[in-house]
Amino acid sequence: MSRVETIGRACDRITAIYALCEPDSTPRYVGKTVRYLHERHKQHIYEAQKRRRLPVHRWLAKRIDQRKPLVIKLLEYVIPGHDWAARERHWIETLRDQGCD
Secondary structure, three states, X not given: OOOOOOXXXXXHOOEEXXXXXXOOOOEEEEEEXXXXXXXXXXXXXXXXXXXXXXXXXXHHHHHHHOXXXXXEEEEEEEOOOOOHHHHHHHHHHHHHHOOOO
């Protein structure tokens, strides 16, 4: 049986801002999703195994080949009607300022 998700338009859903991290929790990629984090994590892995065209795909594929764990970390929830893109940019800038790639 699959999980039940709130019915509604995507603009009516909470947006999660997340980071894909190294096994030591060092962030490497920041993204957003309106899906469950574990589903987005699986989608990233699938895309890395099939496509490998974007830098995040190549990084993930390398980790998969090395059998290193892949970590997804919630950074923030953005409620409907608020600017998730601004919050995503905020996290990218903040993590870069902290020395993350």
